[in-house]
Amino acid sequence: MPPRTEADVPGLVERARAGEARAVARLISLVEDESPRLREVTAALAPHTGRAQVLGLTGAPGVGKSTTTNALVRELRSLGKRVGVLAVDPSSPFSGGALLGDRIRMQDHAGDKDVYIRSMASRGHLGGLAWSTPQAVRVLDAAGCDVVVVETVGVGQSEVEIAGLADTTLVLLAPGMGDGIQAAKAGILEVGDVYVVNKADRDGADQVRRDLRSMIALADRPDDGWKPPIVKTVAQAGEGLAELAAEIERHHAWLRETGELQRRRTRRARAEVEAIALAALRRTWGDVGGHAGLDELAAAVAAGESDPWAAADRLLEQVRG
Numbered sequence: 001m002p003p004r005t006e007a008d009v010p011g012l013v014e015r016a017r018a019g020e021a022r023a024v025a026r027l028i029s030l031v032e033d034e035s036p037r038l039r040e041v042t043a044a045l046a047p048h049t050g051r052a053q054v055l056g057l058t059g060a061p062g063v064g065k066s067t068t069t070n071a072l073v074r075e076l077r078s079l080g081k082r083v084g085v086l087a088v089d090p091s092s093p094f095s096g097g098a099l100l101g102d103r104i105r106m107q108d109h110a111g112d113k114d115v116y117i118r119s120m121a122s123r124g125h126l127g128g129l130a131w132s133t134p135q136a137v138r139v140l141d142a143a144g145c146d147v148v149v150v151e152t153v154g155v156g157q158s159e160v161e162i163a164g165l166a167d168t169t170l171v172l173l174a175p176g177m178g179d180g181i182q183a184a185k186a187g188i189l190e191v192g193d194v195y196v197v198n199k200a201d202r203d204g205a206d207q208v209r210r211d212l213r214s215m216i217a218l219a220d221r222p223d224d225g226w227k228p229p230i231v232k233t234v235a236q237a238g239e240g241l242a243e244l245a246a247e248i249e250r251h252h253a254w255l256r257e258t259g260e261l262q263r264r265r266t267r268r269a270r271a272e273v274e275a276i277a278l279a280a281l282r283r284t285w286g287d288v289g290g291h292a293g294l295d296e297l298a299a300a301v302a303a304g305e306s307d308p309w310a311a312a313d314r315l316l317e318q319v320r321g
Contacts, residue, residue: 007026007030007035007037009030009037009040009041009044010044012026012027012041013027013041013044013045013048013142016139016142016143017048017142017143017144019113019114019143019144021113021116023143024116024139024140024143025118027041027045027139028118028120028132028136028139031132031135031136031139032120032132032136034132038135041135042135042138045138045139045141045142046138048141048142049138049141049142050141050265051141051146052084052137052140052141052145052146052147052148053146053147053148053167053168053252054137054141054147054148054150054165054166054167054168055072055147055148055149055150055166055167055168055169055170055248056150056152056162056163056165056166056168056169056170057069057072057149057150057151057152057162057169057170057172058151058152058162058169058170058171058172058188059171059172059173059174059188059196059198060172060173060177062174062177063172063173063174063177063198063199064172064174064198064199064235064236065151065152065172066087066151067198067235067236068172068196068198068233068235069085069087069149069151070108070109070235071233071235071236071238071241072149072235072241072244072245073085073109073115073149074108074109074238074241075238075241075242075244075245076146076147076245077109077112077114077115079245081146081147082114082115082144082145082146082147083114083115083116083145083146083147083148083149084115084116084117084118084140084143084145084147084148084149085115085116085117085118085148085149085150085151086118086120086133086136086137086140086148086149086150086151087117087118087119087120087151088119088120088133088150088151088152088153089119089120089153116140116143116145118136120132120133120136133150133165134165134268134272137150137165150162150165150166162191163191164267164268164271165268167252167255167261167264167265168193168194168248168251168252168255169191169192169193169194170192170193170194170195170196170244170248171188171191171192171194171195171196172195172196172198173195173196173197173198173208173212174197174198174199174202174208175197175199175200175202175203175204175205175207175208176202176203176204189215189216189219189221190219190220190221192216192228193226193228193251194228194229194231194244194247194248194251195212195216195228195229195230195231196230196231196232196233196244197209197212197230197231197232197233198233198234198235199234199235199236200232200233200234200239200240201234201237201239205232209230209232212230213230216228216230224258224260225254225258226251226254226260229247229250231243231244231247293314293315293318294315297311297314297315298311
């Protein structure tokens with residue numbers, strides 16, 4: 001297989017801004033692969049970002065996240081919006097591979113040039129997203145998407161990272177799945193801006209809505225004036241999607257009017273800068289675990305001749321020196 005040619009980053013960015021799907025795909029691949037050109041990519045994208053509305057969509061497995069994303073994209077397209085979708089799939093802890101099956105459920109939009117869908121593997125990153133998701137959002141933003149939808153792996157105990165990435169976070173639940181308990185355990189009562197009871201044609205949907213409303217009232221949410229609405233949908237049939245899109249737009253208007261949109265995006269940028277700086281520090285310090293003196297220090301701790309804190313101090317001194 002011939003080696004891949006060197007990327008023309010400025011050219012790729014211009015072509016992506018013109019709506020060329022292959023250029024968008026190449027830029028996201030450079031981001032995912034942590035290319036040596038990554039700094040050049042982000043610098044070229046920066047002047048063209050900050051325009052897209054970023055929607056995060058999360059919920060327990062089985063609530064219909066991909067089906068809802070598919071239906072929501074259809075609704076947004078009916079409103080004339082260009083849409084990008086980043087669907088994050090879990091990576092196998094054994095092979096490192098991922099099924100990337102969300103695209104199978106979104107084939108309705110395969111021929112629409114104003115919809116870009118990309119599946120991404122989490123590659124072991126916790127939080128429900130892939131490490132490169134924020135940079136991929138930046139690519140789609142610069143490429144002219146009005147809305148970027150980020151669908152997470154599926155929320156569990158800690159996968160609420162999406163709230164730090166999205167302007168508006170949608171949390172999905174469904175009747176008959178014990179989601180009231182799951183929501184309370186996962187902490188998603190604190191991160192949702194709009195709650196969606198999907199599969200609302202099933203028995204128990206009204207009870208889920210009542211339970212959810214009660215739990216939101218008791219949750220430790222920020223006192224910012226926004227009261228999260230609860231929307232009932234049947235995504236498979238396209239029911240409730242117009243109301244959902246209206247609530248998303250109402251929240252975005254509230255964000256702009258109150259200044260919360262800028263505050264959220266500043267917090268997002270702060271976290272991203274901090275993460276890049278910490279990664280650089282780790283690279284600068286190198287592989288502490290492979291340092292020659294670590295085994296000797298560990299043996300001293302195991303023998304009771306040293307404590308772990310003192311041993312860690314000595315290891316840091318050796319690495320620095």
